[in-house]
Amino acid sequence: MNSSETEVGNLGLSATEGARPGHSSSLVLKSFLGLLFRDLRVLAREFIPFLMRVGMQPLLFLFVFTAVLPRMSGGNPMASAGTANFGVVLLPGLMAVAIMFTGIAAVALPLSTEFGITREIDDRVMCPLPLWAVALEKVMFSSLQGIIGALLVIPMAYYIPAVPVRADVHNWPLLALVMVLSSFLTGSLGLAIGSFVSPKQIGLVFSIILIPITFLGCVYYTWAGLDKIHWLQIAVLFNPIVYMSEGLRASVTPSVPHMPWWAIMSALVFFTVVLGRLGLRGFLGRVLS
Amino acid sequence: MIVEIENLTKIYTSKLRVVAVDGIDLELKQGEIFGLLGPNGAGKTTTISIATTRTLPTSGKVRIAGVDVVEHPAQARRLIGVVPQYNTLDRSLTVYENLYFHCRYFAMSHSQAKARSLELLTQFMLTERKGVYPGQLSGGLAQRVQIARAIAHRPTVLFLDEPSAGLDPQSRMAMWSAVENLRKEGITVLLTTHYMEEADSLSDRLAIIDHGRVLALGSPEKLKTTFGAKTIFDLKLRTQDGLEALAATLKARPDVTNAEVTADGLRVIAASSDGLLPELVQAAAGHGLRDLTITEPSLETVFIQLTGRDLRE
Numbered sequence: 001m002n003s004s005e006t007e008v009g010n011l012g013l014s015a016t017e018g019a020r021p022g023h024s025s026s027l028v029l030k031s032f033l034g035l036l037f038r039d040l041r042v043l044a045r046e047f048i049p050f051l052m053r054v055g056m057q058p059l060l061f062l063f064v065f066t067a068v069l070p071r072m073s074g075g076n077p078m079a080s081a082g083t084a085n086f087g088v089v090l091l092p093g094l095m096a097v098a099i100m101f102t103g104i105a106a107v108a109l110p111l112s113t114e115f116g117i118t119r120e121i122d123d124r125v126m127c128p129l130p131l132w133a134v135a136l137e138k139v140m141f142s143s144l145q146g147i148i149g150a151l152l153v154i155p156m157a158y159y160i161p162a163v164p165v166r167a168d169v170h171n172w173p174l175l176a177l178v179m180v181l182s183s184f185l186t187g188s189l190g191l192a193i194g195s196f197v198s199p200k201q202i203g204l205v206f207s208i209i210l211i212p213i214t215f216l217g218c219v220y221y222t223w224a225g226l227d228k229i230h231w232l233q234i235a236v237l238f239n240p241i242v243y244m245s246e247g248l249r250a251s252v253t254p255s256v257p258h259m260p261w262w263a264i265m266s267a268l269v270f271f272t273v274v275l276g277r278l279g280l281r282g283f284l285g286r287v288l289s
Numbered sequence: 290m291i292v293e294i295e296n297l298t299k300i301y302t303s304k305l306r307v308v309a310v311d312g313i314d315l316e317l318k319q320g321e322i323f324g325l326l327g328p329n330g331a332g333k334t335t336t337i338s339i340a341t342t343r344t345l346p347t348s349g350k351v352r353i354a355g356v357d358v359v360e361h362p363a364q365a366r367r368l369i370g371v372v373p374q375y376n377t378l379d380r381s382l383t384v385y386e387n388l389y390f391h392c393r394y395f396a397m398s399h400s401q402a403k404a405r406s407l408e409l410l411t412q413f414m415l416t417e418r419k420g421v422y423p424g425q426l427s428g429g430l431a432q433r434v435q436i437a438r439a440i441a442h443r444p445t446v447l448f449l450d451e452p453s454a455g456l457d458p459q460s461r462m463a464m465w466s467a468v469e470n471l472r473k474e475g476i477t478v479l480l481t482t483h484y485m486e487e488a489d490s491l492s493d494r495l496a497i498i499d500h501g502r503v504l505a506l507g508s509p510e511k512l513k514t515t516f517g518a519k520t521i522f523d524l525k526l527r528t529q530d531g532l533e534a535l536a537a538t539l540k541a542r543p544d545v546t547n548a549e550v551t552a553d554g555l556r557v558i559a560a561s562s563d564g565l566l567p568e569l570v571q572a573a574a575g576h577g578l579r580d581l582t583i584t585e586p587s588l589e590t591v592f593i594q595l596t597g598r599d600l601r602e
Contacts, residue, residue, distance in 0.1 A: 027396040028363075034393030041390070042381045122377040123387075123438065126341070127394035128367045289344045 054149035066161030092248030093219035098149035103186025106142035111194025143183030178247035188275035195282025217241030224257035240271040292317035297349035311501030324492030332501035333481035370439035378423035385419040395442035429460025526554040527577025
């Protein structure tokens with residue numbers, strides 16, 4: 001008796017909730033794609049600037065540290081970093097940085113102006129989608145750009161250094177998962193920064209958040225290499241970039257010492273969820289009053 | 290009723306407690322142009338924000354064609370078009386693309402969106418500007434694109450928030466005629482304004498609101514007759530001495546409805562100005578008359594009688 005009542009109740013609910021169930025979910029998908037097409041259109045128009053934006057930093061980094069310094073005289077103290085081995089450490093690190101800066105450039109910067117000055121996000125938040133879907137689209141699109149940016153580093157690391165650095169991928173699913181999770185993580189970080197920080201202060205974010213998490217993100221060195229500075233090795237565990245660098249290390253240059261995959265995965269999932277919730281809360285707070 | 294607003298309130302509590310909307314009830318009929326007239330800060334924009342799913346009410350309900358905007362915001366957004374106070378056109382897209390992608394956000398296919406955008410460009414005389422970016426448009430043109438964009442998905446109700454704010458007189462006239470034309474398409478329009486000429490000439494019905502409450506509701510004509518629109522004389526005087534006595538004398542006259550002392554002089558409300566003006570000037574001369582403003586019967590005088598203050602104050 002009880003179970004049949006519940007069934008009837010459920011049926012009644014679903015009938016009122018979605019008067020046109022199949023129809024309405026396809027409308028939602030179409031709206032979502034509309035937002036995605038808009039972003040693709042804008043990206044296509046600015047594709048060259050986009051490539052320069054994501055490519056410049058790894059290009060110069062690899063050039064100076066793996067092509068110029070190793071060719072300089074042995075007396076140069078900086079050249080000790082510039083060994084062939086350094087390129088192998090740098091490849092996954094620079095991929096992580098490319099993903100991170102894309103998350104900021106593709107979500108935080110535009111969102112901050114769109115909320116703060118031009119309000120041009122209005123038309124998109126007024127589309128017939130739940131607001132979380134509008135935020136998700138932003139993060140998804142930024143993650144697409146982040147992945148493109150990270151993949152760009154692979155050929156650069158092969159052609160620029162004095163000794164070519166080869167990506168040595170054995171575990172493709174791991175690489176795919178790390179890239180997707182990392183790019184969602186930084187997209188969420190971008191969402192949070194874009195929603196909470198006013199356009200006037202967005203420059204400050206680079207100095208007080210992005211530069212520290214990059215330099216302390218196991219980008220230019222491995223986490224295992226920090227064992228002599230134990231306090232730092234513990235402190236950087238709170239930095240999400242560490243898991244992106246280490247995760248890419250585990251999948252792109254597995255011969256270099258790296259954290260175990262399960263630790264990387266759990267931390268990436270944890271930080272994505274935390275930052276995702278924070279970002280969404282900030283986004284909703286800006287859109288709804 | 291296509292729009293039902295029931296006992297709507299919105300209280301902001303963040304820093305100062307501000308009652309922006311204080312129990313508003315309104316009903317809009319299908320196809321009418323409805324004006325919300327009130328000074329800045331009266332609660333017009335908050336009311337529109339709630340109805341367009343951008344602000345959550347403290348209490349009360351808004352239904353658009355029967356859909357509750359708080360419970361089903363995404364569904365409600367299909368039924369409404371919004372022209373906000375500010376230029377919110379997408380700066381990264383051309384005029385054509387602003388319309389085209391708006392249609393795509395509302396689930397139209399590529400060919401439907403293209404056809405609808407081209408149709409709107411023609412209707413709003415924007416075809417020549419289709420490839421231009423919003424940053425290069427004048428205020429009037431940008432407003433036209435915003436109206437075109439807002440109706441692109443064929444909404445049932447269009448919300449216009451202060452549509453003529455910041456427009457030159459010519460663009461304002463063009464905007465009015467664009468709104469008039471929407472009537473032919475059967476779109477219900479809710480517009481807010483603090484220009485009484487705009488409310489008077491555009492609206493079929495209007496509500497005068499202040500401090501978050503509806504003070505009067507009806508057609509412009511009805512409001513003017515009900516509240517016996519009168520001529521208002523505002524006298525600015527140098528001295529305040531003996532003004533109370535002067536006000537009392539004036540009030541005793543049969544053609545004067547009311548006379549009261551204001552911060553910088555005297556306000557006299559009268560049925561007509563015939564014969565009264567020279568006497569007023571004479572009576573005020575002793576108090577150092579330095580300025581005299583006469584407001585002819587209009588919605589503005591209705592508003593002043595209802596609230597005791599100017600729309601633009």
